[in-house]
Amino acid sequence: MNAVDAANASRYSRHTRVLVLAFVLPILACVLIIGGAVLGIPTASEPANGLSAQTTATQSASVERDLGENSGRPVISLDDAGAGLPVQASPPGGEPWWSMSLPTLAALLLAVLIFSGALLRKTLRSLRDIDQDHARLQHEYAALRCSDERLRALADASSDWIWETDAFLRVSYLSSSFTTATGLARDVWLGQPVELLLQCETLPAGQWLQQLGVGSSGVGHLRCSYRDSIGQTRHSRIVACPIVRDGQIAGYRGTVLDITDQVGAQAQLAHRSTHDAVTGLGDEHALTRFLDQTLADRLRPVPLTLLLLDLAGFEALGGTLGEPARDCILRTVASRLRDSTRSNDLVTRLRDGQFMIVLASIDEMTEIGHFCQRLIDNLQRPIVHGVKQLQVGVNIGVVHDHPSRGDAREWIGCAQIALREAQAEGPGHWQPFAPALDRQNCLWQLETDLRSALQHEQLLLHFQPRYSADGARVVAVEALLRWQHPVEGLLAADVFLPLAERSDLIVAIERWLLREACAAARHWPQSIAVSVSLAPAHFSRGDAPRAVRDALTDSRLPANRLQVQVAEQVMLGCADGAMTALTALNEAGVGLILDEFGSGYCSLGYLRIYPFDAVKIDPRFVAGLASSPQDRGLVRGIIDLGRAMGVRVIGAGVDTEQQLLSLQDDRCAEVQGLYLGEPMERAALAPLLQQQTDVRRSRQGHQAGLHAR
Known part of the structure; x- marks a missing residue:
């Protein structure tokens, strides 16, 4: 018998007794009333038929004696006989009940039946309520039992194990999956401090649990480790929350997820990345x-x-x-x-x-x-x-x-x-x-000159178009940084940017680069995007998302027309910071391009983790398309991989027609290189973009005329 049946058994017995009384009492009352009225019952005040004369005489003599003894009683005087007859008065209410009249008996019987009917009706209503309550409780009990079985099945089937502690941080409960996951006996660890079971490098488990107060969010995550039954260290992540009773913490409850394989995979990934x-x-x-x-x-x-x-x-x-x-x-x-x-x-x-x-x-x-x-x-x-x-x-x-x-x-x-x-x-x-020291002296002097380059407006931009795969349409333009040195002449970015990365100059220079590139693109056709490369040092020392937002705000350029190119070193230097920065740029609508794809050993993992929209093949592989079958196979594999993952693939460093034809045969999305167009100044880029716009408008007008016909 379950708890619901046991609770309702006593109620059934009580109402059953009331129901019996409701039926039995009226029947007994009716039997007694009717039987007494029909048969009658003699009393001591009237003689029964068949009494002897002697008995009567004896009673008379007794009466006469009583006359003398009980002179105080009221008597009826008998003048002729010279004696008196004592009066035997009946006490009030001493009349026999069967001597009542028939209407009185009927009224009494009707009252009993009415009372019994009301009692019976109330009993039946109570029984109906009991049935409804019992059915509802049975349903709730079945649902609770099903939920409990489901929770127990999930806990037993899951690789996570559940634990609880008391207010003194002693282990009070361990699920059955604890033994399966760890190989340790549950009974041995019950009552032991939780810090002996779970060791954490950053913060002791007990201290961490105590920080989960009643007023806080109440749920926390912590990475820790323990030793299994064979002595191996297992890494895990615990999720815990306080057990609150009457506003006080009575203990803690949580789960433990084994992440040993995940930690090992991350270690392997970190090892392979370097x-x-x-x-x-x-x-x-x-x-x-x-x-x-x-x-x-x-x-x-x-x-x-x-x-x-x-x-x-x-x-x-x-x-x-x-x-x-x-x-x-x-x-x-x-x-x-x-x-x-x-x-x-x-x-x-x-x-x-x-x-x-x-x-x-x-x-x-x-x-x-x-x-x-x-x-x-x-x-x-x-x-x-x-x-x-x-x-x-x-x-x-x-x-x-x-x-x-x-x-x-x-x-x-x-x-x-x-x-x-x-x-x-x-x-x-x-x-x-x-001549190492002489070379260093030259570099120091160059770094000193670079500090004043921004103030004297010696930095400028050149632009290199990026075309569609057929080489007929400009889809984007890459902004390339140049330095017009007063002595050395025009210097490319790879000469002085390493010097800027040694100091905080890189942040100021690339903020200028973003502003100038966005301002220039603001006057281009809306279908043309601008691409800007940001150095890894900018992500580690500066706020790249803020610099991009400021440049877009100042130039009023739509975010989808800006593409940011980053190299693999950005992820290697600070993975968490890179993920945060790149996610912020992606959420702002800025396009992200992974530059020099294929030069590292973990670039495939970056495509799966980071929100890149396109990848640019390392120009060294494109240069070997005609001479190296390995490079040709690698380029083809990168293009197929990008298409499978929904990422655009850009072939960089296209310097010959043969390289362009090879990329077209492999269905590369976009191409860029000296064969298609050299870096040019802003004034030389404008006619090229205008010519493309005129051609497109002419084609649209021609098609509109054909439709009109």
Whole structure:
């Protein structure tokens, strides 16, 4: 019997008794009244038939005695007999009830029947209410039991496990899935402090729970970890809320979701984003990050040495023997580099057959020279690939100095200059970069001049059209930054923007770039968008969404006519900040383009996570369309990927007709390059756009005339 049946059983019994009384009492009353009226019942005041004379005489004698004894009684005088007869008066109300008249009996019977009928009616109504209440309670109980079973089934089937604590943060409840997920026994952990079960790196679990007050939102999320039954660390995310009774916190309740696989996948993604997929070495991003951190440590007295290695003949071997031989060479060289360096040295692969080594704690150039020669001899040894023995030449460019000046880009650039000098002497040579300090002095002077470029209006914009796939229609124009230096002449952005990124100049320069580009596009046809590249430093040091909003507001340019190009380094530098900034731009209606797509190792993941509208293929892959089947396949794969994901693909760096035809055959959406149009000044761009507008209007007028006919 359930709780509802047990609660209603007593009510049924009470009303059943009332119902019985409602039927039985009237019947008994009727029987007694009618039976008494018909049969009659003798009393002690009247003699019964058949009494003996002796009895009568005895009674008379008794009466006579009573006359003398009870002289105080009222008597009836009998003059003739000389005696008196005592009066025996009946007490009030002592008449027998059966002596009542028939109307009185009928009235009494009618009253009993009316009362019994009313009692019966009330009883029946109460029984009907009981049936309704019982049916409703049964329905509610069934729904509650179904809900409870559903909740229990979900809790048991889910990988999450539910927990509760008392007011003293001791575990008071663990769901059955706790043992399934952790392998731990529930009984062992009941009554234990929750901090012993869940460890959090940022904040102790108990302290975090106590911050979930009654007046706050009441629900919190925290990432923590625990050790399962075999001692492995499992990462999880807990969701908790306080248990409030009578306005006081009586404990806490929540769930635990195991995110170990997710954490591992994120770690793998982070590792792949900074490591080469073939060799497992760090890539250019890892190198740049390490150098920036090292060079930023002004108090570190240890000198720094960069070795830029290039494998001579690597591309020829890879093109002749194929991809397996290419990967075999790279893996073998990477292994020999690891064996030749120490644990505190950094070995990275940049691109193709180039590697970079960062040596620490080597101060003498003589020692560096001996190391370079040993490295060349080791790498030029034959490499076994199947039944073949492969051999490559090696050149090394060396940069050595104390890390007190410059940045990563400058150091890598100096190493490349030294490498070109070593390559000029043939394979097997290394060359130090001697004029490093002079080069730095030149760069410092250039940076000083750049600070005044904005004030003296030396910066200007050139515009390069971007065409549709057929090359017949301009769909957008990219704004390119230029610096009219008073001494050096016209400088491209890749010369001075790295200097601006070393300081906060990059924010001011690119705010100017956005304002000028939007103001220029305001006078173009409405179908033409303007594209602007923003440096990664702008996202980390400035407020890129605000700069874009200000430029659009000042120029009154619609947001959908502005496209912002960002490189992969934006996501690598600060993933959370990049996601916030790019989402804000996307919500404002600004188009987003991922620049140099394919140059990184995690660009595919960015398309899935970040709200990009288009991707621009790295010009190095477009340059190899005619000569490299690998580049042609990679470009075709990027285009197919973009079409599958609904993202426009832009082919950048189209310098020949063959490259344009290849992109058209692969159904690339848009193209841009010197073959289609060189960067030009604003005055030269206006006639081109006007000519396109006139042609379109002429075609529309011709079509309107045909329709009119």
